[in-house]
Amino acid sequence: xxxxxxxxxxxxxxxxxxxxxRSLHIQGYKEYHLYLVDNSAGPSTENAIxxxxxxxxxxxxxxxxxxxxxxVAAGNNIGIRKALADGxxxxxxxxxxxxxxxxxxxxxxAELAKKADLVTVKIYYHDTGLVWMAGGHMDHRRALGVHExxxxxxxxxxxIPGYITYAPxxxxxxxxxVFRQVGMMDEQxxxxxxxxxxxxxxxxxxxxxxxxxxxxxxxxxSSSSGGDSSPFYIYYGNRNKIYFIRKHYKGxxxxxxxxxxxxxxxxxxxxxxxxxxxxxxxALRDGxxxxxxxxx
Numbered sequence: 393x394x395x396x397x398x399x400x401x402x403x404x405x406x407x408x409x410x411x412x413x414r415s416l417h418i419q420g421y422k423e424y425h426l427y428l429v430d431n432s433a434g435p436s437t438e439n440a441i442x443x444x445x446x447x448x449x450x451x452x453x454x455x456x457x458x459x460x461x462x463x464v465a466a467g468n469n470i471g472i473r474k475a476l477a478d479g480x481x482x483x484x485x486x487x488x489x490x491x492x493x494x495x496x497x498x499x500x501x502a503e504l505a506k507k508a509d510l511v512t513v514k515i516y517y518h519d520t521g522l523v524w525m526a527g528g529h530m531d532h533r534r535a536l537g538v539h540e541x542x543x544x545x546x547x548x549x550x551x552i553p554g555y556i557t558y559a560p561x562x563x564x565x566x567x568x569x570v571f572r573q574v575g576m577m578d579e580q581x582x583x584x585x586x587x588x589x590x591x592x593x594x595x596x597x598x599x600x601x602x603x604x605x606x607x608x609x610x611x612x613x614s615s616s617s618g619g620d621s622s623p624f625y626i627y628y629g630n631r632n633k634i635y636f637i638r639k640h641y642k643g644x645x646x647x648x649x650x651x652x653x654x655x656x657x658x659x660x661x662x663x664x665x666x667x668x669x670x671x672x673x674x675a676l677r678d679g680x681x682x683x684x685x686x687x688x
Contacts, residue, residue, distance in 0.1 A: 397475030421499030634679025
């Protein structure tokens, strides 16, 4: 039996780690190995890991100090490469700001890996119980990965399993063969749009992404980045959208998308305080400066 590699990137994650370890501890499926890639290594996080695993022991883990905040994409790559080197045939990319209540979830994910190249589940907001994602699709008119059912009460229409064209990497199982053909996460993104880029590259290469609504978890959205109104998001979300458009679209389609971004961001600009305005201007400028390159 192959080992399922679980890759998570830590960044000031102390407060969420107890629920994370509890979520893994309750799983009946034990054929996994957790790769903890730490982008904010220090005594506080080390103590949180030790205490969390003391209370909720897990099957096995490898701790990796990334050497600093290298970003989500690079952090994932560090864990992915280690899992590949260790012979993992499937790799589950997962956030640590999640809570899993189904003790059979990992086992079912391992079974689903036999029928699809990538697998995702239904995800709820942790605080409200509203749907955060019930499948998704790539909207090429806006160069955007769209979450189905976002911010609404769950209903039967969101419980239809099937192949989809987009899912975030906060809980995404990927066969190792996919990484070997498609490549790693594009580290230029640092954070945001790295998952959209990766999943789009996978679907372009012909790989299938399965949505399984009978499996679910809860997501403590933006627990480490401050949310979509933070200066961090304003900069990286907008910079990376420009880069994503330049990387994946051409001709009149690209021109339309860039015009759409600039028109919509003009509206956002007047809503922001001074610091937000400065971040937005820098983001749009730097998005054009980034060199579009292949993926390592």
